[in-house]
Amino acid sequence: MSELTLLSENKVAGGWHRQFKHYSNTLNCEMRFAIYLPPKIELGHRAPVLYWLSGLTCTDENFMQKAGAFKRAAELGMIIVAPDTSPRGDGVPDDENQAYDFGLGAGFYVNATQSPWQQHYQMYDYIVKELPDLIEAEFAVTPQRAISGHSMGGHGALMIALRNPRRYSSVSAFSPICNPSDCPWGVKAFSGYLGDDKTNWLNYDSTHLIKQISHHDFIPALVDQGEQDQFLTAQLKPDALIQAAQLNNYPLVYRSHPGYDHSYYFISSFIDDHLAFHAEYFN
Amino acid sequence: MSELTLLSENKVAGGWHRQFKHYSNTLNCEMRFAIYLPPKIELGHRAPVLYWLSGLTCTDENFMQKAGAFKRAAELGMIIVAPDTSPRGDGVPDDENQAYDFGLGAGFYVNATQSPWQQHYQMYDYIVKELPDLIEAEFAVTPQRAISGHSMGGHGALMIALRNPRRYSSVSAFSPICNPSDCPWGVKAFSGYLGDDKTNWLNYDSTHLIKQISHHDFIPALVDQGEQDQFLTAQLKPDALIQAAQLNNYPLVYRSHPGYDHSYYFISSFIDDHLAFHAEYFN
Numbered sequence: 001m002s003e004l005t006l007l008s009e010n011k012v013a014g015g016w017h018r019q020f021k022h023y024s025n026t027l028n029c030e031m032r033f034a035i036y037l038p039p040k041i042e043l044g045h046r047a048p049v050l051y052w053l054s055g056l057t058c059t060d061e062n063f064m065q066k067a068g069a070f071k072r073a074a075e076l077g078m079i080i081v082a083p084d085t086s087p088r089g090d091g092v093p094d095d096e097n098q099a100y101d102f103g104l105g106a107g108f109y110v111n112a113t114q115s116p117w118q119q120h121y122q123m124y125d126y127i128v129k130e131l132p133d134l135i136e137a138e139f140a141v142t143p144q145r146a147i148s149g150h151s152m153g154g155h156g157a158l159m160i161a162l163r164n165p166r167r168y169s170s171v172s173a174f175s176p177i178c179n180p181s182d183c184p185w186g187v188k189a190f191s192g193y194l195g196d197d198k199t200n201w202l203n204y205d206s207t208h209l210i211k212q213i214s215h216h217d218f219i220p221a222l223v224d225q226g227e228q229d230q231f232l233t234a235q236l237k238p239d240a241l242i243q244a245a246q247l248n249n250y251p252l253v254y255r256s257h258p259g260y261d262h263s264y265y266f267i268s269s270f271i272d273d274h275l276a277f278h279a280e281y282f283n
Numbered sequence: 284m285s286e287l288t289l290l291s292e293n294k295v296a297g298g299w300h301r302q303f304k305h306y307s308n309t310l311n312c313e314m315r316f317a318i319y320l321p322p323k324i325e326l327g328h329r330a331p332v333l334y335w336l337s338g339l340t341c342t343d344e345n346f347m348q349k350a351g352a353f354k355r356a357a358e359l360g361m362i363i364v365a366p367d368t369s370p371r372g373d374g375v376p377d378d379e380n381q382a383y384d385f386g387l388g389a390g391f392y393v394n395a396t397q398s399p400w401q402q403h404y405q406m407y408d409y410i411v412k413e414l415p416d417l418i419e420a421e422f423a424v425t426p427q428r429a430i431s432g433h434s435m436g437g438h439g440a441l442m443i444a445l446r447n448p449r450r451y452s453s454v455s456a457f458s459p460i461c462n463p464s465d466c467p468w469g470v471k472a473f474s475g476y477l478g479d480d481k482t483n484w485l486n487y488d489s490t491h492l493i494k495q496i497s498h499h500d501f502i503p504a505l506v507d508q509g510e511q512d513q514f515l516t517a518q519l520k521p522d523a524l525i526q527a528a529q530l531n532n533y534p535l536v537y538r539s540h541p542g543y544d545h546s547y548y549f550i551s552s553f554i555d556d557h558l559a560f561h562a563e564y565f566n
Binding site for chain 1: 296
C-alpha cells in the first residue's frame with residue numbers, strides 16, 4: 001500500500017480538509033488528492049465516501065475551495081474525496097501545445113492505449129481501483145461509495161458508475177460531457193488517448209453505456225445542467241443522454257436550471273441537493 | 284455619478300453575482316467590484332447591503348468564490364458588495380519589490396498622505412463614501428448598511444465602523460488585524476502611506492478607536508478568530524482589541540475557535556453566523 005504524505009490541512013465546518021500526496025503505481029507518478037473528513041470521524045465513527053471528479057484544467061482544489069459543500073457534508077456525515085484530473089509530474093507527457101483540453105489537467109478518466117500516453121494516463125483504473133483501495137485502507141470509511149463530478153468529471157462519474165454499478169450506490173453530475181464520442185472535447189481526447197477506432201470509445205461514453213446497462217444494475221442517477229452554460233449544445237449534449245436513458249427506461253433524474261452557467265457558482269447552488277441525494281442511498 | 288460597466292455575471296443561489304468596473308474619482312483609476320443580488324431584487328424588492336472588505340493580496344473575487352455565503356444571503360435577502368483591496372492600473376504605484384503587504388492588493392483602507400501614494404491610495408474615502416454612493420444610486424438598496432471583512436479587511440471593517448457608527452447598523456470581522464500600529468504589517472503600511480508620525484496612525488487603529496468611541500455610538504460588533512491562525516500572535520493581536528473594548532465597556536462579541544486557521548475554510552465555516560448577525564440588526 002502506498003504511503004500517504006500530508007501536504008496541508010484546514011479545519012472547516014467542524015471537520016478537516018486535508019491534502020495528501022502518494023505514489024500511484026497505476027499512474028506511475030506522484031499524485032495529490034484532497035479529502036474532507038466530517039466531524040463524526042474524530043468522534044470515532046466511520047463514514048461513506050463520495051468521490052468527486054473535477055473538470056478540465058482543475059486539480060483537487062477547485063471543488064474544495066469553491067463548492068461550499070462542507071456544511072452539508074458535515075451534517076450528513078459524509079467523506080468527500082477529490083482526486084486530481086490527470087497524472088502530473090516532470091516525466092508525464094503533456095499536449096505539445098499545452099492545450100487545456102488534452103494532457104495535463106485533462107485525463108478524461110480513461111485508460112490510454114496510445115503512445116506516449118499509456119504509461120501514465122490510466123485515470124480510469126486509478127479512480128475505480130487504486131484510489132478507493134487507498135482510501136479504504138487509510139481512512140475510517142464504511143463500504144458505501146457514491147460518485148459525482150463536473151463537466152469532464154461529470155462524464156467520468158456517469159461513465160464509471162454505469163460501468164461499475166455495484167461499486168457505487170448512486171451517481172450524480174453537474175454539466176457533464178454526456179456523449180464524448182460526438183463532441184469536440186471528447187473526440188480530441190479519445191482520439192489521442194484511445195486511437196482512431198471508435199468502437200474503443202464506446203466503453204467510455206455514457207450515452208452508449210446507459211443504453212446497454214442491465215435493468216438489474218440501474219443505480220440512482222441525478223444530473224443538473226444550467227441553461228446558460230456556454231458549452232451546452234456544442235460539448236455537453238445532455239439531450240443525447242436523456243434520449244438514450246429513455247430508450248433503456250433508465251430512471252435518470254435530469255434537472256435543467258434557467259439562468260445558470262458552467263461555473264462553480266452553479267455547482268455551489270445545488271451541491272447540497274447532490275449530497276442529500278447520495279446520502280439517501282447510502283442509508 | 285460614475286457609469287458602471289458589467290464585466291461578468293453568474294446566477295447563484297437564485298440570485299446574481301455580478302462584477303462591474305467604474306471610474307473612481309476618489310482613487311483616480313478604474314476600479315472593479317462584485318455584488319451579490321439576492322432573488323428578492325428581481326422580484327422588485329429592495330435589500331440592505333453588507334460591505335465585505337478582503338485581505339492582503341485579494342481582489343473582489345476571493346470572497347465571492349470561496350466564502351459560500353450566497354445561500355444564506357439569498358434566504359436573508361441581503362446584498363453583498365465586495366470591493367477590491369487597493370487602487371489598480373498602470374498609473375498606480377506599487378511597492379518597489381512588489382511586496383504582497385504594501386501597494387497593490389494592500390491598500391489597508393486608509394487615505395494615504397505620503398508621496399507617491401496619496402494620488403491613488405484613498406481607500407478609506409472610497410469605501411466610506413464613493414462606493415456606497417454609487418451602490419445606492421445604481422441598485423435597489425434600503426438605507427441599511429453593515430460592514431465585515433477578513434484580516435486586513437477585518438481591520439478595515441472594524442476601523443471604518445468605529446469611525447462611522449451611524450453609517451452602519453453592525454460590524455463583524457474574521458481574523459482582523461486588530462492593532463495595526465503595533466504589528467509588522469500595520470507598521471509597514473502606515474509608515475508608507477501615512478508617514479512616521481504615529482499620532483496619525485491612531486485614526487486607523489481599531490484598538491485605539493474602540494477606547495475612544497462614545498457609548499451612544501456603540502454598534503453591535505462580532506469578531507471570529509481561529510486559534511491555529513499562523514498570524515495570530517505576531518500580526519492580528521486580538522487581545523489588544525479585547526482589552527481596549529473592556530476598558531470602554533464596549534460589548535464586543537469575540538469568539539475563539541479551536542483548530543481553525545487564517546484561510547477561507549475558516550470564513551466559510553462561520554459566514555452564515557455573520558450574515559444572520561447583520562440581518563438581526565438590519566431589522
